Amino acid sequence: MRPLIHPAIEDVRPEAILHALADPARAAIFASITQAGCVQACSAVSSLGERVIPKSSLSAHFKVLREAGLIRSERHGVEMRNHSRCAEVEARFPGLLSAIMNAYAGAKGCEAAAP
Amino acid sequence: MRPLIHPAIEDVRPEAILHALADPARAAIFASITQAGCVQACSAVSSLGERVIPKSSLSAHFKVLREAGLIRSERHGVEMRNHSRCAEVEARFPGLLSAIMNAYAGAKGCEAAAP
């Protein structure tokens, strides 16, 4: 079990953030962590939409979010707690995260209106 | 030569935009098109930074930007003119493009300060 990698906020790169959030599943996971008081166990997220995401894929998604600097993960006993780093990222790249999350929210609303 | 695909603005997906701009080369191309009065020939962009981008890769980059809804390309004689669709995209996803471009601009300044 290698130690978890958390880049310092000044090492966080925009392309890593965009790449991480370019996947709707990861964006949904990040939104969930950010909204749910910044704490969430991995498996509390495993049923996003109707798609079942296998554990290994989920673990990889968390790793991408972590190494992009979007979340911070720490073990608490047997489970992992994930905190959103949105405040830090927002300070470094003002408006970025909110614009991205609004874009997803907006697009979701539109497509639901066209059955 | 298949016809160029330009999605309607209401069909533009956030994940496509993030994916397109998650590549620094594409983000630079898009910034260049947007800033240069919204018109640019493909090869006017071919030497970004010090990296030489082969024609085929450049063509693929333009295709990704086009199909993400970020640019509009039309033939004018032998050359292709690319217009930024930033106004349309900005209307649909407010703040998204400016936040992304600012993030890249900010990150570039910071890393240049650490040799």
Place this chain on the structure above:
DNA sequence: CCATTAGTTCCGAATTTCCGAACTATGGGA
């Protein structure tokens, strides 16, 4: 009609992503 310029398409190699199976780490009993 041929040459040139600008860009696209094709295709094989390299890279990345996906996911099941095996593994590791931690805590809680018996």
Place this chain on the structure above:
DNA sequence: TCCCATAGTTCGGAAATTCGGAACTAATGG
């Protein structure tokens, strides 16, 4: 203490993407 259950990570091979050189197409100008 040993074993089990839970939570997540790592491995490895298949599938999907991306990269880039070579060949191709389209328009223009001798």
